[in-house]
Amino acid sequence: MAIEPYVNLVTSQHYNKPKFMSWLTAVLEKVDDVMKVNIPSAFDVNKAVGVQLDTVGELVGRSRYLPFQLADGSSPVLDDANYRIALKAKIAQNQWDGTIPQIYEVWDSLFPEAQLIIKDNQDMTMDANIRGDLGLQSVELITVGYIIPKPSGVGLNVTWETEVTRYDYVGMIVTTRDTVQLTFPKPEQ
Structure with missing residues (x-):
């Protein structure tokens, strides 16, 4: 899962808010890391x-x-x-x-x-x-x-x-x- 498609869904009202965007990016990267782990x-x-x-x-x-x-x-x-x-x-x-x-x-x-x-x-x-x-x-x-x-x-x-x-x-x-x-x-x- 790449986070870009989800980041691109953020509305223009919030897209130019750097704190919100960095928080969202951090959360999505954690989710992305979990999705990459395969249970044996x-x-x-x-x-x-x-x-x-x-x-x-x-x-x-x-x-x-x-x-x-x-x-x-x-x-x-x-x-x-x-x-x-x-x-x-x-x-x-x-x-x-x-x-x-x-x-x-x-x-x-x-x-x-x-x-x-x-x-x-x-x-x-x-x-x-x-x-x-x-x-x-x-x-x-x-x-x-x-x-x-x-x-x-x-x-x-x-x-x-x-x-x-x-x-x-x-x-x-x-x-x-x-x-x-x-x-x-x-x-x-």
């Missing part, structure tokens, strides 16, 4: 790994360390792939405009192979029906509110259906249609 692509959420992802997480407001134990007993520290999903979801939640269509955009960018249907119950609750194989960690991130944006104070009831082809879904109810359906009640507020 290593901190791009799609390319970052390890400590770089942790730094992005600090800026976004989402830790790699989950405040709960996963149902399968695995470590509550997210690996890079799942942490990247959690970070992208948090960024989307921070920028969410409050509409259901944008929830679908976020979902499709995170889980293109799984289908999401959102229903606003008009009683301060929402239903989310998920179909597809997401992996146990992703399902748990969804149920604790890490993935699907929702307004503050609104409960989210999650129903998940998937074909049973894996053995890490231990302890879940299998229906006669060979699908797994989980319903997670609204958390206590």
Whole structure:
């Protein structure tokens, strides 16, 4: 960014004021210096790994360390792939405009192979029906509110259906249609 186009926008009333022009030039040069600095692509959420992802997480407001134990007993520290999903979801939640269509955009960018249907119950609750194989960690991130944006104070009831082809879904109810359906009640507020 060159400052000349902005300096040329100053009206004739102020253009011949040397103090104002020197102040404006100084401010614009500082902005120009900032614009010339490139943040390394290593901190791009799609390319970052390890400590770089942790730094992005600090800026976004989402830790790699989950405040709960996963149902399968695995470590509550997210690996890079799942942490990247959690970070992208948090960024989307921070920028969410409050509409259901944008929830679908976020979902499709995170889980293109799984289908999401959102229903606003008009009683301060929402239903989310998920179909597809997401992996146990992703399902748990969804149920604790890490993935699907929702307004503050609104409960989210999650129903998940998937074909049973894996053995890490231990302890879940299998229906006669060979699908797994989980319903997670609204958390206590």
